[in-house]
Amino acid sequence: MTFxxxxxxxxxxxxxxxxxxxxxxxxxxWSTPDVYAAVQVWTKGATKPGVYTILRTTNxxxxxxxxxxxxxxxxSDCAPFYYDLRIQLYDWAVEVGNWVSTEGVNGVWDGFEMxxxxxxxxxxxxxxxxxxxxxxxNQDLETNGSRMQxxxxxxxxxLLRTEYSTSKPAGENSFTYSTNGITGAVTWxxxxxxxxxxxxxxxxxxxxxxx
Amino acid sequence: xxxxxxxxxxxxxxxxxxxxxxGTSPGTVGGFDVQRAGTVSYAAIDEAxxxxxxxxxxxxxxxxxxxxxxxxxxxxxxxxxxTTVKNTTGATxxxxxxxxxxxxxxxxxxxxxxxxxxxxITPTAGMTFDSPNxxxxxxxxxxxxxxxxSGTYHLYTSTxxxxxxxxxxxxxxxxxxxxxxxxxxAKAGGNKGQLFVTDGNTILxxxxxxxxxxxRTMPVTGVLGLDIAG
Numbered sequence: 492m493t494f495x496x497x498x499x500x501x502x503x504x505x506x507x508x509x510x511x512x513x514x515x516x517x518x519x520x521w522s523t524p525d526v527y528a529a530v531q532v533w534t535k536g537a538t539k540p541g542v543y544t545i546l547r548t549t550n551x552x553x554x555x556x557x558x559x560x561x562x563x564x565x566x567s568d569c570a571p572f573y574y575d576l577r578i579q580l581y582d583w584a585v586e587v588g589n590w591v592s593t594e595g596v597n598g599v600w601d602g603f604e605m606x607x608x609x610x611x612x613x614x615x616x617x618x619x620x621x622x623x624x625x626x627x628x629n630q631d632l633e634t635n636g637s638r639m640q641x642x643x644x645x646x647x648x649x650l651l652r653t654e655y656s657t658s659k660p661a662g663e664n665s666f667t668y669s670t671n672g673i674t675g676a677v678t679w680x681x682x683x684x685x686x687x688x689x690x691x692x693x694x695x696x697x698x699x700x701x702x
Numbered sequence: 703x704x705x706x707x708x709x710x711x712x713x714x715x716x717x718x719x720x721x722x723x724x725g726t727s728p729g730t731v732g733g734f735d736v737q738r739a740g741t742v743s744y745a746a747i748d749e750a751x752x753x754x755x756x757x758x759x760x761x762x763x764x765x766x767x768x769x770x771x772x773x774x775x776x777x778x779x780x781x782x783x784x785t786t787v788k789n790t791t792g793a794t795x796x797x798x799x800x801x802x803x804x805x806x807x808x809x810x811x812x813x814x815x816x817x818x819x820x821x822x823i824t825p826t827a828g829m830t831f832d833s834p835n836x837x838x839x840x841x842x843x844x845x846x847x848x849x850x851x852s853g854t855y856h857l858y859t860s861t862x863x864x865x866x867x868x869x870x871x872x873x874x875x876x877x878x879x880x881x882x883x884x885x886x887x888a889k890a891g892g893n894k895g896q897l898f899v900t901d902g903n904t905i906l907x908x909x910x911x912x913x914x915x916x917x918r919t920m921p922v923t924g925v926l927g928l929d930i931a932g
Binding site (some may be wrong): 497499509520521522536543544547551554555560561563650651652653654655 | 706713835
């Protein structure tokens with residue numbers, strides 16, 4: 492496949508430049524140390540699956556980000572897994588400091604903004620088509636409602652992925668998230684976004700099911 | 703299932719230190735930018751822009767763009783309407799966000815304060831955007847954008863931080879818009895400052911912030927990338 496240029500960016504630390512390109516399936520960055528040289532020497536970096544469209548340099552030499560707006564994550568080889576969790580939250584008075592962790596079934600936290608971390612050590616990988624349905628209750632939310640964010644972290648607390656629900660009104664709500672390739676030991680963080688002081692939420696159930 | 707995916711490299715792309723998926727996909731076009739001399743980055747996801755405070759850090763909610771995809775995100779070098787206060791460092795940089803349609807707050811182009819407050823600076827009602835490279839700024843006063851008005855691309859410029867705009871005419875297939883980082887002439891106000899716009903296989907150049915455009919046609923089918931040195 493032929494690579495097509497998505498972005499060209501000068502290296503802010505010298506005379507070099509970067510070219511981000513994709514063949515429609517994979518992407519890679521080519522770099523040159525001196526874009527003004529008579530004979531160009533372009534070095535191709537690692538090939539990454541997916542179409543990346545933006546490259547941004549940083550304030551660190553040789554460092555940059557690439558951004559892909561619509562990348563299909565790699566498939567999973569997960570096995571069946573099931574978990575059932577019930578959490579209740581109350582008294583939205585003070586901001587939560589550190590996340591509260593538990594490996595048990597029930598937990599109670601106080602906080603202005605709900606931040607609950609539940610560590611699930613999954614000895615067997617998840618099925619690639621597993622889903623996680625989170626049901627919660629919103630009380631007296633602002634006009635635009637709330638969105639429940641779920642984040643998955645690996646055992647080193649590196650963020651694996653984030654997913655938001657659609658906006659939900661006050662009352663009982665639920666949203667189904669895709670495990671989407673998460674394997675092994677994972678830590679989950681749940682966060683209700685767009686909340687206001689004095690509002691409350693109750694996570695009624697959290698359930699992982701297999702197809 | 704597709705997500706936004708962000709990769710970070712510290713060795714010119716030879717390796718990547720890990721991928722981040724800050725949220726579900728906004729579609730085939732999404733915006734992303736990094737603070738010039740700091741560590742904050744903003745990324746578009748589905749109907750929202752998320753923020754990370756450190757390189758490789760966790761992305762969390764910043765603004766919501768209900769019903770619209772943030773197709774372009776730019777962190778300008780200066781705060782809005784300032785020619786002295788830089789936006790290149792600090793924990794709460796401002797940004798500009800262009801959307802593929804008007805969101806729940808009624809705008810399609812916003813100057814967003816560091817606390818997430820959105821100011822609607824849409825050039826003209828109904829204007830929409832479809833490129834991750836459709837916005838550029840010079841100081842906090844001069845903005846130039848291209849977008850769709852009734853299905854036709856237009857170039858709009860502002861010298862008032864988006865308070866008022868001038869339609870600079872029709873474009874055919876715009877891809878990139880850039881200004882010179884070290885061009886200080888816009889500081890004097892008015893239609894000053896250099897502007898570069900790719901339109902199909904043509905590069906349009908202006909030295910008066912879009913008032914006059916000079917075309918240079920390239921012997922290619924399309925100009926796919928553009929950056930300005932200096």
